[in-house]
Amino acid sequence: MRIWFILFCSLLLQVSACTPRPVNQSDGSASGLVRSAFVTEAEILSILSYLTHDSLNGRSAGTIENRQVTQYLADYFSSIGLKPLLDEHFINTFYTNDNDTGYSISNVIGYLRGSSKPDEYILVSAHFDHVVSGFYNQVDKIYNGANDNASGTTAMMMLAKHYALTETNKRSIIFCAFNGEESGLLGSQDLAQKLPAGKIVAGINLEMLGVPQYGKRSLMVTGMKKSNLAGIMRSNLKGTGIRLLNEKGDLFERSDNYPFASKGVPAHSIMASDDRDRCYHQGCDELKRIDIRNMADLTNAIIVAISTIVEGTDTPGRIVLK
Numbered sequence: 001m002r003i004w005f006i007l008f009c010s011l012l013l014q015v016s017a018c019t020p021r022p023v024n025q026s027d028g029s030a031s032g033l034v035r036s037a038f039v040t041e042a043e044i045l046s047i048l049s050y051l052t053h054d055s056l057n058g059r060s061a062g063t064i065e066n067r068q069v070t071q072y073l074a075d076y077f078s079s080i081g082l083k084p085l086l087d088e089h090f091i092n093t094f095y096t097n098d099n100d101t102g103y104s105i106s107n108v109i110g111y112l113r114g115s116s117k118p119d120e121y122i123l124v125s126a127h128f129d130h131v132v133s134g135f136y137n138q139v140d141k142i143y144n145g146a147n148d149n150a151s152g153t154t155a156m157m158m159l160a161k162h163y164a165l166t167e168t169n170k171r172s173i174i175f176c177a178f179n180g181e182e183s184g185l186l187g188s189q190d191l192a193q194k195l196p197a198g199k200i201v202a203g204i205n206l207e208m209l210g211v212p213q214y215g216k217r218s219l220m221v222t223g224m225k226k227s228n229l230a231g232i233m234r235s236n237l238k239g240t241g242i243r244l245l246n247e248k249g250d251l252f253e254r255s256d257n258y259p260f261a262s263k264g265v266p267a268h269s270i271m272a273s274d275d276r277d278r279c280y281h282q283g284c285d286e287l288k289r290i291d292i293r294n295m296a297d298l299t300n301a302i303i304v305a306i307s308t309i310v311e312g313t314d315t316p317g318r319i320v321l322k
Contacts, residue, residue: 033240035300036162041292043161044154044299048210051128051150052287058143059150061129061180062103069128073108073177076157080164082110085174086194094190096180105129105179107187112163114172117312121199123174123267124159125188125256126152126206127181131281146287147273148280151210153177155299159206162303163310170312171201178256188256192263202229202309202316203267205257209298210290213273217297218243219305220271223252227266229316233305242301248274266316272298 050056050072056065074090084090086109093106108128114120130145144150160175174195180186214220224230224247234244251274252258260267272294279285308314 077110085111108177126156127178152206192259197263
């Protein structure tokens with residue numbers, strides 16, 4: 001049953017990835033939000049259904065199920081035409097001594113060359129691991145992590161597909177599915193040591209986009225006063241009906257943007273909810289809570305929000321941490 005489910009999801013993704021469609025279309029509403037033809041509610045649901053399935057047991061780092069998701073993400077990157085960045089393969093494995101127990105885990109990294117500014121990079125990322133099942137209580141022993149962070153991973157995959165199939169990026173884009181975020185930002189710390197920070201003009205890290213805790217069609221950027229990235233995004237979102245809210249809480253140092261920000265990269269996390277959500281790191285963080293339509297809106301909005309950075313006409317200032 002489990003094998004057939006995984007094969008079915010993979011087939012849906014391959015068919016969707018190969019179907020030619022128009023590049024963009026208006027949503028037909030007064031908001032004026034431009035929608036990518038390659039960001040669909042059907043594919044968002046398909047990816048989320050796979051990532052949150054009970055058979056994956058929460059995708060925690062170091063598990064067999066986590067390695068299965070690693071291969072799934074690599075296969076997806078290959079199917080849409082991305083190229084490997086650091087190795088001959090999309091899977092970049094590293095060794096960790098987390099909690100005095102050594103084991104290897106892998107990030108999944110794909111690359112799309114820019115048409116006119118190939119030596120300037122944008123990093124688009126999301127972590128795909130979740131906490132150990134049943135770690136916080138014993139009521140629901142499978143912590144599916146639908147919002148945290150299957151939602152961000154799915155949105156990252158949708159952005160990768162959009163840019164790979166439209167070929168509109170003038171700057172190069174690195175797409176990374178980070179592993180080990182829940183164990184202490186392990187994947188992003190590793191990659192930050194391997195990439196030249198001076199060539200990364202912006203880091204767009206996607207977190208918890210499935211539950212509209214801040215209200216529908218609303219986004220928040222962490223550490224928004226540390227660079228002008230949020231200002232660029234807000235300017236691009238004018239007239240779309242998408243709200244870019246002031247920062248909620250102090251989350252800037254708690255996600256995969258931070259290892260890059262500490263090196264001066266204007267790297268921030270984009271979120272629709274945070275750790276005050278009642279199902280954060282709980283068994284109730286399940287697919288049924290995800291607002292698929294709103295998530296599609298937000299994914300399209302992120303494409304609009306970062307469009308001038310991708311096109312090379314806007315460059316956010318570097319971060320200087322005190």
